[in-house]
Amino acid sequence: MLSVARAAATADLSAAEMPRLQMDLADAARDCRAAVERMLDLHGTSGFGTSNVLQRHWRDLSVASRHPHLNPYLAVEPFGTRLVEHL
Numbered sequence: 001m002l003s004v005a006r007a008a009a010t011a012d013l014s015a016a017e018m019p020r021l022q023m024d025l026a027d028a029a030r031d032c033r034a035a036v037e038r039m040l041d042l043h044g045t046s047g048f049g050t051s052n053v054l055q056r057h058w059r060d061l062s063v064a065s066r067h068p069h070l071n072p073y074l075a076v077e078p079f080g081t082r083l084v085e086h087l
Contacts (some may be wrong), residue, residue, distance in 0.1 A: 026072035029065040
């Protein structure tokens with residue numbers, strides 16, 4: 001499995017590694033969003049107050065994780081294409 005650290009250290013990703021990395025990054029972003037959602041569930045409604053640090057992290061992570069490079073719906077197509085090419 002390709003690690004994010006290795007991918008960041010090298011600019012030479014093969015055509016087969018790039019879709020896998022994009023899928024892994026999309027999964028990581030989804031897991032981070034789920035973790036912050038869980039913290040908000042446990043913290044209660046005061047976590048959504050604009051003065052609460054948790055609300056700011058939730059908002060920032062929600063926006064950042066919707067970047068096209070972290071979108072699981074966009075990542076699945078090139079990943080599936082690479083899998084079909086290897087059949």
